[in-house]
Amino acid sequence: MRTFLLKGLFGRPLTEAAPKVDASELEELATLLGDTARRKLGRSLSIREVDAGSCNGCELEIHALNNAYYDLERFGLRFVASPRHADVLLVTGPVTRNMKEALERTYAATPAPKWVVAVGDCGVNCGVFKGSYAVAGSVADVIPVDVSIPGCPPEPTALLKGLIALIDANER
Amino acid sequence: MSLVSSLIEQAIHRTALRPWPGLAVDADTWRAATLGLGAGEVSLVALWAGDAGTVHMALRDPADGQSVVLSLATTDGTFPSVGLTHPPALRPERVIRELHGLVPEGCPDDRDWLDQGRWGVRHPLGAATAVAADGDAYAFRAAEGVPMHQIAVGPVHAGIIEPGHFRFTANGEHVVRLEERLGYVHKGVDSLLRGASIVDGARLAARVSGDSTVAYSIAYARAVEAALGLAIPERAVWLRALMAELERIANHLGDIGAICNDAAFAMMLAHCGVLREQVLRAAKATFGHRLMMDRVIPGGVAVDLTDAAPIRKLVAAIRSAFPALISLYDNSASLQNRTVSTGTLDAGLARQYAVGGPVGRASGLTFDARKAPGYAPYPDLVFNIPVRESGDVDGRVWIRIDEVNESLGLIDQILTRLPSGPIAVALPTASEPSEGVALAEAFRGDVMAWVKLGADGRLAAAHLRDASVFQWPLLEAVIENNIVADFPLCNKSFNCSYSGHDL
Ligand code: SF4
Numbered sequence: 208m209r210t211f212l213l214k215g216l217f218g219r220p221l222t223e224a225a226p227k228v229d230a231s232e233l234e235e236l237a238t239l240l241g242d243t244a245r246r247k248l249g250r251s252l253s254i255r256e257v258d259a260g261s262c263n264g265c266e267l268e269i270h271a272l273n274n275a276y277y278d279l280e281r282f283g284l285r286f287v288a289s290p291r292h293a294d295v296l297l298v299t300g301p302v303t304r305n306m307k308e309a310l311e312r313t314y315a316a317t318p319a320p321k322w323v324v325a326v327g328d329c330g331v332n333c334g335v336f337k338g339s340y341a342v343a344g345s346v347a348d349v350i351p352v353d354v355s356i357p358g359c360p361p362e363p364t365a366l367l368k369g370l371i372a373l374i375d376a377n378e379r
Numbered sequence: 380m381s382l383v384s385s386l387i388e389q390a391i392h393r394t395a396l397r398p399w400p401g402l403a404v405d406a407d408t409w410r411a412a413t414l415g416l417g418a419g420e421v422s423l424v425a426l427w428a429g430d431a432g433t434v435h436m437a438l439r440d441p442a443d444g445q446s447v448v449l450s451l452a453t454t455d456g457t458f459p460s461v462g463l464t465h466p467p468a469l470r471p472e473r474v475i476r477e478l479h480g481l482v483p484e485g486c487p488d489d490r491d492w493l494d495q496g497r498w499g500v501r502h503p504l505g506a507a508t509a510v511a512a513d514g515d516a517y518a519f520r521a522a523e524g525v526p527m528h529q530i531a532v533g534p535v536h537a538g539i540i541e542p543g544h545f546r547f548t549a550n551g552e553h554v555v556r557l558e559e560r561l562g563y564v565h566k567g568v569d570s571l572l573r574g575a576s577i578v579d580g581a582r583l584a585a586r587v588s589g590d591s592t593v594a595y596s597i598a599y600a601r602a603v604e605a606a607l608g609l610a611i612p613e614r615a616v617w618l619r620a621l622m623a624e625l626e627r628i629a630n631h632l633g634d635i636g637a638i639c640n641d642a643a644f645a646m647m648l649a650h651c652g653v654l655r656e657q658v659l660r661a662a663k664a665t666f667g668h669r670l671m672m673d674r675v676i677p678g679g680v681a682v683d684l685t686d687a688a689p690i691r692k693l694v695a696a697i698r699s700a701f702p703a704l705i706s707l708y709d710n711s712a713s714l715q716n717r718t719v720s721t722g723t724l725d726a727g728l729a730r731q732y733a734v735g736g737p738v739g740r741a742s743g744l745t746f747d748a749r750k751a752p753g754y755a756p757y758p759d760l761v762f763n764i765p766v767r768e769s770g771d772v773d774g775r776v777w778i779r780i781d782e783v784n785e786s787l788g789l790i791d792q793i794l795t796r797l798p799s800g801p802i803a804v805a806l807p808t809a810s811e812p813s814e815g816v817a818l819a820e821a822f823r824g825d826v827m828a829w830v831k832l833g834a835d836g837r838l839a840a841a842h843l844r845d846a847s848v849f850q851w852p853l854l855e856a857v858i859e860n861n862i863v864a865d866f867p868l869c870n871k872s873f874n875c876s877y878s879g880h881d882l
Pocket of ligand 1: 299
């Protein structure tokens with residue numbers, strides 16, 4: 208364990224050691240997002256994720272935003288445990304009929320001003336689950352949506368871009 | 380003679396099922412099978428309803444792995460309850476009752492399971508009747524005795540996870556009972572599959588549980604190919620396995636990190652997360668999608684491997700970083716203090732539920748669909764199935780660690796021996812009804828796919844069964860006598876799929 212801690216203290220951060228593929232674009236995006244959030248909200252952005260019926264693929268990519276490559280938290284963007292602490296609801300899945308009320312209640316519990324981001328093809332238009340007796344509709348069919356991030360699932364970079372678009376469009 | 384062989388021998392009518400024997404049985408034979416299940420002579424693989432009021436039970440001989448599907452055409456809309464003698468069948472038969480309106484006679488649990496009274500329809504796959512969608516009350520089981528309190532959690536949880544409800548009854552810190560309430564992410568997959576084209580069915584199968592998209596696509600494709608009697612190119616078979624092992628490694632790395640994180644050991648999550656991300660990037664670079672969704676299709680695979688370099692680099696990177704992480708896990712007493720002897724799954728219960736994946740193999744079960752029944756190319760490859768006896772969180776972590784190493788070895792072999800040639804064949808147009816079944820080993824256990832094709836080449840009915848179906852009930856058992864604070868750890872160490880369970 209000591210080796211890991213020492214490496215962590217004195218080694219180069221992983222974010223820089225990351226492969227070059229899209230690392231620069233990523234860095235740019237995340238910095239832009241953090242700055243925009245601070246400029247417009249005057250503080251960091253708190254995000255509450257709600258799975259309203261997803262296949263869990265979207266959750267995997269949202270999770271990835273927290274790994275050392277994307278490391279959202281270094282820009283003041285945090286996932287919070289309660290809708291009462293949130294500025295943004297990140298909603299995935301076709302909204303199932305069994306989750307509709309829970310989503311509505313989560314939305315009601317989020318203090319204004321608040322924004323809703325519909326994530327994934329399912330969140331945007333129900334994806335392959337359209338037309339099922341068990342599906343209530345897209346996220347926008349249930350609560351007001353500010354930004355949509357399509358993709359199945361959207362990649363972490365697409366999620367970052369979507370969050371930037373959200374803040375840009377909603378000056379406080 | 381084993382029960383499975385004697386059932387096969389005595390069968391009067393065979394169904395069109397391939398490759399396992401499909402037996403059209405009467406209620407008496409069905410009942411005999413339920414008794415065999417209750418006595419532990421045979422394992423339950425799946426229990427579901429197809430079309431036209433037919434219920435199906437897939438069984439496996441625990442000794443030789445021989446599998447069989449019994450099909451019972453209900454005449455009066457009832458069938459003998461399996462759950463009455465074999466509790467693992469309870470939830471599946473509650474699902475049959477609420478979705479199809481077929482009644483398991485004698486079923487000791489008359490509550491709905493996925494149907495929360497919000498669909499606006501009852502028995503959507505049977506004689507559908509419209510009803511008000513204002514929600515049903517659910518009768519949780521009572522826990523009686525000394526003063527106890529209840530804790531209700533979910534469906535919306537604190538983390539980035541899927542929705543479900545947990546009702547704990549606790550005495551102080553100690554959990555006396557946990558009861559799950561699932562069904563929140565039920566999307567009506569069986570109904571969407573009905574009447575779908577084979578291609579649309581593949582897209583649905585790939586989205587039953589996104590973390591296992593490759594495994595689902597393999598199970599579904601193999602079931603369709605079995606039904607059609609279609610042989611696919613060798614190269615496709617091997618590329619499927621390559622994707623499946625990448626998926627297994629990515630998920631196991633995610634799980635190992637997440638379990639340790641739930642024991643407040645965040646460093647492990649950070650390091651495993653980096654490795655996991657590298658797997659996804661290699662997948663994107665080689666197959667064009669981070670989760671490799673829709674890359675396995677009926678008839679073969681959708682993309683060829685043109686450059687194996689990103690995968691070779693990935694394997695080398697994991698090989699160099701992973702051993703230090705393993706010893707970090709092994710040598711951190713504070714972490715072991717949380718995982719060792721926590722959430723212990725009894726070997727007998729594991730056997731009764733024939734539970735697959737790391738959950739089963741950490742409690743002494745040896746089953747892995749890649750070995751028995753086995754499917755190409757695995758019989759040609761050298762690998763071990765790690766098995767442990769401890770049954771605790773620690774055991775489940777170690778199974779995953781060992782499996783990551785095994786999968787790295789498999790990838791080496793696949794890359795070295797990858798046959799050349801085409802990667803897919805066109806699907807023939809079906810001319811007669813057919814039926815196929817297949818298993819694929821996902822990272823969390825075996826996925827079963829069953830398809831029934833009509834003469835028009837579309838799906839007359841289909842069903843996909845996640846390993847979680849038999850894991851969820853056991854999570855209720857392992858938390859008993861643990862403290863509430865250890866639940867996240869137990870839960871993560873199972874990592875059941877909500878979406879795969881709820882369908
Ligand atoms: S958009 Fe795709 S990954 Fe996301 S929930 Fe829907 S099917 Fe799953």
